[in-house]
Amino acid sequence: MTPYSPRAVISHSDVPAVSASTLPPQLRQIVERVLKRTRLWPSERADVESELAAHFADGLASGASIEKLVEDFGDPAAAAGLIRRAKIRSRSRAWHAQRMARNVILGAIGLLAVSYGAIALRYYAGTPTITRDVRKEFNAPIASIPQSQRAWPIYKLALSAVVNPGREKATDESGRGLPPLSPFESIEGASANQRAIALLRRAAALPKLGLEIDDPEDYVFINRQLARLNADKDWETKEIPAPPREGEPAISIVLPHLVPLRSFSRLLMQDVDLAVKAADAQAVSDDLVAAMRLAVLTRESPFLITDLVSLAMGELVLRKLQEVLTFTPALVTDNALKQFSAALVDMGPRPQLVRFDAELQSFDDILQRSFTDDRNGDGRMTPAGARLLTRASQFSGTNQVVDVGTVAALPIASTFGPSRKSLRQMYVSLVEQSKQWNAQPPWSRSAPPDPDALKAQTLPLSPYSFISLLLPAFNNSIYAADKFDTDRGATLAIIALEQYRRKHGAFPASLSELVPSFLSSLPLDLADGQPLRYKLIGKSFVLYSLGADRNDNGGTLPPTASAAVGISNFHFPIDAAKANYDWVFFPFVQLPKDEPKP
Amino acid sequence: MKIERELMRGAGPVAVLKLLNRREMYGYELVETLAERTDGALAMGQSTLYPMLYNLEAQGFVEGYWKEAGTKGADGSRDRKYYRLTDKGKTRLAEDSKQWEAVIRAMKALGVASLAIPRVSLVSVSSALRIGANP
Numbered sequence: 017m018t019p020y021s022p023r024a025v026i027s028h029s030d031v032p033a034v035s036a037s038t039l040p041p042q043l044r045q046i047v048e049r050v051l052k053r054t055r056l057w058p059s060e061r062a063d064v065e066s067e068l069a070a071h072f073a074d075g076l077a078s079g080a081s082i083e084k085l086v087e088d089f090g091d092p093a094a095a096a097g098l099i100r101r102a103k104i105r106s107r108s109r110a111w112h113a114q115r116m117a118r119n120v121i122l123g124a125i126g127l128l129a130v131s132y133g134a135i136a137l138r139y140y141a142g143t144p145t146i147t148r149d150v151r152k153e154f155n156a157p158i159a160s161i162p163q164s165q166r167a168w169p170i171y172k173l174a175l176s177a178v179v180n181p182g183r184e185k186a187t188d189e190s191g192r193g194l195p196p197l198s199p200f201e202s203i204e205g206a207s208a209n210q211r212a213i214a215l216l217r218r219a220a221a222l223p224k225l226g227l228e229i230d231d232p233e234d235y236v237f238i239n240r241q242l243a244r245l246n247a248d249k250d251w252e253t254k255e256i257p258a259p260p261r262e263g264e265p266a267i268s269i270v271l272p273h274l275v276p277l278r279s280f281s282r283l284l285m286q287d288v289d290l291a292v293k294a295a296d297a298q299a300v301s302d303d304l305v306a307a308m309r310l311a312v313l314t315r316e317s318p319f320l321i322t323d324l325v326s327l328a329m330g331e332l333v334l335r336k337l338q339e340v341l342t343f344t345p346a347l348v349t350d351n352a353l354k355q356f357s358a359a360l361v362d363m364g365p366r367p368q369l370v371r372f373d374a375e376l377q378s379f380d381d382i383l384q385r386s387f388t389d390d391r392n393g394d395g396r397m398t399p400a401g402a403r404l405l406t407r408a409s410q411f412s413g414t415n416q417v418v419d420v421g422t423v424a425a426l427p428i429a430s431t432f433g434p435s436r437k438s439l440r441q442m443y444v445s446l447v448e449q450s451k452q453w454n455a456q457p458p459w460s461r462s463a464p465p466d467p468d469a470l471k472a473q474t475l476p477l478s479p480y481s482f483i484s485l486l487l488p489a490f491n492n493s494i495y496a497a498d499k500f501d502t503d504r505g506a507t508l509a510i511i512a513l514e515q516y517r518r519k520h521g522a523f524p525a526s527l528s529e530l531v532p533s534f535l536s537s538l539p540l541d542l543a544d545g546q547p548l549r550y551k552l553i554g555k556s557f558v559l560y561s562l563g564a565d566r567n568d569n570g571g572t573l574p575p576t577a578s579a580a581v582g583i584s585n586f587h588f589p590i591d592a593a594k595a596n597y598d599w600v601f602f603p604f605v606q607l608p609k610d611e612p613k614p
Numbered sequence: 615m616k617i618e619r620e621l622m623r624g625a626g627p628v629a630v631l632k633l634l635n636r637r638e639m640y641g642y643e644l645v646e647t648l649a650e651r652t653d654g655a656l657a658m659g660q661s662t663l664y665p666m667l668y669n670l671e672a673q674g675f676v677e678g679y680w681k682e683a684g685t686k687g688a689d690g691s692r693d694r695k696y697y698r699l700t701d702k703g704k705t706r707l708a709e710d711s712k713q714w715e716a717v718i719r720a721m722k723a724l725g726v727a728s729l730a731i732p733r734v735s736l737v738s739v740s741s742a743l744r745i746g747a748n749p
Contacts, residue, residue, distance in 0.1 A: 064664070066680075067641060067695045071660055074642035074694070088645070090661030098665030105672035 036069040040082050043072045046092050053096030060103050132427065139427035142398035145389040150266045150381040154318065154374065155228050166226025167219035167313055168273070172234075174215035175241045175276045178283075181208040199245060200279040203293075206286035213287050216280050217302045220309035225316040230269050232258035238272045266381040267408055274325050277314050281307050281329040285336050292344050300340060301352035307333040308359035318374035320493055327370075327500045330363055334503050335604070341510050342604035350518065353511050360508050366501035367455050370493040372447045379443050382408070382482055387436035394437040397430040405482060434480060443483055450490040458498045458586070459545035464491045495587045498542055502584075505539030506548055506559055506601035513557065513602075523557050526550060542586050548601070559602040564588070565595040572597050577607040617655055626666055627675075628714060629656050631699060631707040634676055638698035641667065667697055675703030 036047035047068045051061050075085045089095070163169070181197045181204035199205040206213065227234070235258045243251035259270060284307040291299035311329040315322055337356060340348060348356075386401025402423075434442070449465035456462075509527060512534035517523050524530060527538055527550045538547040543562035551558045551571055558571035563583045574580040574597040582588070583599045617625065633639060633647055641663060649657035658666075670676045676697045699707070 063695075066693065067664065068660065070692060070694050071641045071645075071664075073692055074640070078642070078646075088659045090659035092661065095661030095665065098661070099668060102665045102668030102672055106668060 036065055036072075039069060039072050040076075042082050042086055046086065046089055047072070049092040050096045050099065053093060054100045054103070056100060056103050064099060064103070135431045136427040139396075139430045140399055142388045142396060142430070144385050144387060144395075144398050144400050146263075146384050147389070148381065148384060150377050151230060151261065151269070153377060154266075154269075158226060158228050158316075161224045161226045163226070165222055165224045167222040168225050168227040170215055170219035170222070171225075171273075171277065171280065172237060174212045174219065174280065175238070177212040177215060178209050178241075178245060179212075180245060180247065181205045200283040201286065203286055203290050206283060206290045209283060209287075213283065213303070216284060216310070217306045220306035220313070222313075225313040227273055227316065229271065229317055230259075230261050232261060235259065235270065235272050238276060242275065265385050265404060266378040267404075269319075269378075271317065271319065271322065274314070274322065277310060278325055278329060281310055281332055284310070285332055288336050288340065292340065292347060295347060297347045297349055297352070300344075300347050301349065301355065304333060304337055304340070304352075305355050305359050307336070308356070308363060312359075312362050318371055319378075320370060320372065320375055320490075323370045324493060324496060327496050330500055331503065334500075334507050337507055338510060338602060339604040339606075341514055342602060345514055348514070350515070353515055357508060357511050360504055360511070364501055364504050366497055369497035369500060370454060370490075372450055372490065376444065376447050379482070380440070383436050383440060386482065389436075392437075393440070394435050396435060397426070397433065399426070401430075401482075402426050408482075439480075439482060446483070446490070450494065453491075454494045454497070457540075457545055458542050459540075464494075464587075491587075495585070498586070499584050502539070502542040502548075502561060503601065506561070509535060509539045509548065509550075509559060510602050513559075522555065523552055525552055542584075549598070556603065558600065561599040561601070563597060563599040565597075567595070569596050569598045571600055573600050573605055574607060576610045578610050580607055622656070622658070622662075625656060626658060626662065627670060628707070628710045630663075630666060630670065631675060631703055631710070634697055634699040635704065635707055638696045640694040640696050644697070670703070671697070673702075674700055675706050676700060 036044045036051075039047065047065060050068065051065055054061065054064065056064065072085055075088075076082070080088075178199050180199050181202060197204050199209055236256045239256045240251055240254070243254060243256075248254065259268065284303045288300055288303045288307075291297075291303060307329070311326045311333060314326040314329060382404065386404050387397055388395035446465055453461060453465055509530065512530045513523055513527075515534050516530055527535075527547055531538055540546065541548050541561045543564075543566045549558075549560050549562065549568060549571065560571040561584070562568055564586050566586075574583060579597065583597055629648060629652070630644060633644060633651075639647065641660070644667075645658065645660070645663055667676065667678070671678055677700055678695050678697045680693050680695050682693055
């Protein structure tokens with residue numbers, strides 16, 4: 017081996033500047049072409065340039081011609097490729113590891129991009145197939161009701177007959193302006209609307225409501241009449257565009273009739289007050305029965321919302337009935353007591369007070385408009401579904417944010433999120449759980465179905481949102497029915513007690529004496545499933561539930577109306593300050609409002 | 615006669631390692647020596663030699679270093695990149711030499727050496743490079 021002097025060695029990092037610029041043009045071009053094609057780092061290029069230049073210089077120095085050197089060099093392009101490969105192989109392990117990591121990442125990104133593209137293509141190509149007309153399904157039972165049995169046309173007449181009582185620019189004693197009297201919520205309104213009230217009593221005698229849901233004529237009629245009652249001067253001519261029906265999803269169904277029906281309930285209660293003042297026993301009886309029937313007829317549409325409105329109307333009439341039987345039982349005839357009992361029986365029993373099947377029908381409608389259909393009950397979410405979901409979120413007031421990220425995630429949600437079949441199974445499961453839970457006696461129920469657990473896993477516009485957005489408050493509806501049914505049972509008992517008194521001259525010593533002659537069974541306390549608490553006090557009695565604290569406070573009333581809030585909400589923790597009171601059904605006491613704070 | 619590319623791919627690096635086993639050399643010198651010592655059979659252009667050298671360098675069989683040339687060119691002193699065999703390269707050369715001997719024996723036994731490569735047989739290549747012989 018030839019020795020070399022260390023002093024003469026030049027390190028790699030200090031590559032000598034042997035430039036190709038000193039070479040003849042043909043050779044210089046070769047070096048430049050090779051260097052350009054290698055796409056190496058500058059330091060690597062400098063090394064290669066120096067070596068190739070030195071090579072050609074050696075060739076020239078040894079007497080070789082330029083042409084010979086060019087010929088011997090070979091293909092510069094092939095050389096560049098091979099040099100690049102070899103030089104890259106020489107790079108550090110760290111660099112190679114970094115390159116591998118980068119390639120893996122880029123590869124993964126590329127794979128993801130291609131996969132996402134395929135998923136997005138599949139998503140945007142998906143279209144729903146609408147096979148059911150849920151509106152028609154809802155209205156099918158209505159079509160077979162004879163006109164002569166329909167109360168709705170008479171309720172419409174009643175609405176058009178309602179007039180404002182006239183106090184539109186009144187002031188109070190201090191000269192402050194008073195709001196116009198509501199025709200539905202004042203005795204003056206009842207007094208001014210005897211014609212409408214007569215129609216309400218007539219309608220109540222009919223067996224069916226007979227209202228076709230989403231009827232555009234009804235929509236316009238109701239809104240025009242409400243505009244009239246709101247003193248809108250243009251009510252007769254104003255444009256009231258009915259919402260479109262054809263092809264619209266079931267979630268867009270509006271139930272405008274609930275507004276006047278609920279108002280009619282209030283109007284009848286005002287008329288009871290008017291009749292009590294006038295000692296008109298017949299009117300008292302007719303109004304109370306008409307109001308109870310109205311609550312029952314309202315439930316004709318199978319939606320949960322109509323059930324809840326019906327329950328609210330029922331609560332109103334129960335309060336009034338308890339009030340009348342407390343203060344003016346003489347205005348209630350024996351026959352009226354029987355009528356009240358019969359009407360109250362019609363308003364129950366509890367498990368039927370809230371229904372969930374229409375909610376499932378509406379959900380099915382959403383699914384058929386949002387998912388593809390594989391003819392086997394399954395499918396994936398489509399862009400139409402995302403649009404519907406956005407609309408539903410606006411409808412429900414949640415207004416889910418539809419940003420770029422959300423839209424980009426939709427194809428992924430469509431592919432990897434729950435399928436049509438699994439979503440339906442989830443919804444059906446919740447409905448069934450709620451039905452079972454509703455069917456159990458409230459005092460022996462286990463933990464309620466927990467749709468909130470489902471909501472917790474929802475992302476904006478994910479298919480789960482269909483459930484979280486469209487899932488009605490099943491549990492709260494059941495609680496409302498529980499409360500109403502307890503109140504209904506208590507009122508039936510109060511009627512039976514009055515019937516007992518009329519027959520025996522005094523109230524019984526215990527509720528059990530009412531069964532079976534006056535009452536088919538004892539009313540049970542929502543608190544514990546035991547009979548409602550009954551205490552004979554002198555010539556009268558107290559009938560009460562233990563209330564939400566589930567302690568017997570001897571029928572103690574809360575001191576104010578606000579203190580009574582929560583007493584009958586058995587399903588929620590009660591405020592300790594309200595724990596010493598009971599839920600009293602009789603005697604009726606109008607609790608005072610809270611004193612204004614100084 | 616130049617040998618086929620595929621054969622060159624196997625023979626070229628061994629030939630370069632063998633030359634460098636004797637002494638360090640720079641690129642042009644390697645090209646010239648290979649052509650001369652193999653009767654042109656293993657003559658290779660820069661486009662083949664330098665990538666090969668860089669590969670051998672990347673694999674750690676040779677190492678290159680710059681030093682001033684002993685002769686002065688017309689433009690003054692000139693630097694050259696010399697290559698020398700590493701210990702790893704020596705080991706590799708020993709292994710490759712054994713393999714080549716086995717190949718040559720096998721070719722001889724088959725009578726391929728005298729038929730397929732009449733002028734510059736693998737035997738002559740081996741002989742020219744003195745594979746297996748002490749430097």
